[in-house]
Amino acid sequence: DAGITQSPRYKITxxxxxxxxxxxxxWSHSYMFWYRQDLGHGLRLIYYSAAADITxxxxxxxxxxxxxxxxxxxxxxxxxxxxxxxxxYFCASMQDSYGYxxxxxxxxxVV
Amino acid sequence: xxxxxxxxxxxxxxxxAIASLNCTYSDRGSQSFFWYRQYSGKSPExxxxxxxxxxxxxxxxxxxxxxxxxxxxxxxxDSQPSDSATYLCAVFNNAGNxxxxxxxxxxxxKP
Numbered sequence: 001d002a003g004i005t006q007s008p009r010y011k012i013t014x015x016x017x018x019x020x021x022x023x024x025x026x027w028s029h030s031y032m033f034w035y036r037q038d039l040g041h042g043l044r045l046i047y048y049s050a051a052a053d054i055t056x057x058x059x060x061x062x063x064x065x066x067x068x069x070x071x072x073x074x075x076x077x078x079x080x081x082x083x084x085x086x087x088x089y090f091c092a093s094m095q096d097s098y099g100y101x102x103x104x105x106x107x108x109x110v111v
Numbered sequence: 112x113x114x115x116x117x118x119x120x121x122x123x124x125x126x127x128a129i130a131s132l133n134c135t136y137s138d139r140g141s142q143s144f145f146w147y148r149q150y151s152g153k154s155p156e157x158x159x160x161x162x163x164x165x166x167x168x169x170x171x172x173x174x175x176x177x178x179x180x181x182x183x184x185x186x187x188x189d190s191q192p193s194d195s196a197t198y199l200c201a202v203f204n205n206a207g208n209x210x211x212x213x214x215x216x217x218x219x220x221k222p
Contacts, residue, residue, distance in 0.1 A: 031208060042214040043155075043199070050208065090154055097207045099145045102154040 003027075006091050006103035013081050013110055021076045021106045023091030029101075031094040032074040034058075034066065036087040037105075043090070049074055081110045114138060115202050117213035125221055130187040132216050134200030137181065143203040144176060145210065146185045150196045159185060190220045 004025040013019045023032065034046040045058030047066040055066050063085060065077045078085055088107050092100040116135045124130045132146075143162050147155035161167045161174040161183065173186040183202075187194055200213040 033209075043212045045209070048209065094208075097143055097203060099143075099157050099160055099201070100155075100210060101157070105154050 004091060004093050004101055004103045006089075006106050008106060009104065011106060011108045013108070015082060015110055016080050019078045019081055019108070021078075021089055021091075021108070023074045023076070023103055025072055025074075025093040027093065027095065028071055029093035029095040030071075032068065033092045033094070033100065034064075034074070034076045035090045035092065036060065036085075037090060038087050046076065046089075078108075081108075083110050086110045114211045115200055115213035117198075117200050117216045119214055120217040121219050122216055123219045123221060124190050126190060126192060128190050128220075130190045130194065130218055130220070132185040132187075132198050132200075132218065134183045134185075134213050135181055136183070136200075136202045136211075138202065138205065139178075139181065140205045141178075141181075141202045143207065144174070144183045145201040145203075146172075146174060146183075147199040147201060147212075148196045149199060149215065155199055187218075190218075192220045192222050194218060195220045 007022045033048045035043045037043050044060050049055045049068045052071045068074050086109050090105050091103040094100050114137045146159040148158045149155040159174040161176045167174045171188045175184045197215040197217045199215045201210040
């Protein structure tokens with residue numbers, strides 16, 4: 001199916017564990033983004049990528065790692081999960097300046 | 112000061128009324144503006160974009176832009192209970208490669 005998909009939809013993990021959130025888009029959009037959304041903070045940019053092998057930090061990158069070896073995939077890894085990383089994570093993609101299309105989100109709980 | 116400001120609401124309007132959602136931004140160089148709708152538990156979806164001063168209409172939605180006043184608004188005519196959601200204002204940065212989001216306004220349309 002065409003579009004942008006995130007997996008898993010829901011994830012519960014323990015403090016200190018590594019967890020990877022997946023994002024896949026079928027449009028070959030150049031730009032991809034990772035946001036977290038928390039009550040009271042709105043959408044905050046974690047990392048973004050302008051193209052394969054080009055990534056850059058956003059507003060809240062600490063504790064997260066990204067890679068983009070292929071245009072269509074942009075995984076987000078929490079190296080050692082903390083309770084403060086409990087959040088809803090959204091991946092988005094963009095081509096040119098037509099605005100973002102968001103994935104359906106991953107609700108992550110760190111216990 | 113946040114770069115994109117919205118009143119968090121909730122804004123409560125009766126069914127059939129006009130809902131007016133407002134947004135101000137700080138970067139005078141911004142050229143592209145977007146409104147996203149986000150239902151509870153869902154991802155943001157793009158509903159309007161506007162690039163020039165004035166009004167842009169799409170069905171029951173009208174986006175208004177005043178670059179001199181650094182002000183963007185969204186009017187929803189004949190509001191329906193199904194319009195109840197959080198509305199996010201988003202503005203492109205000068206490079207046109209990244210959106211900055213406001214905190215969102217929660218709209219409640221009462222039958």
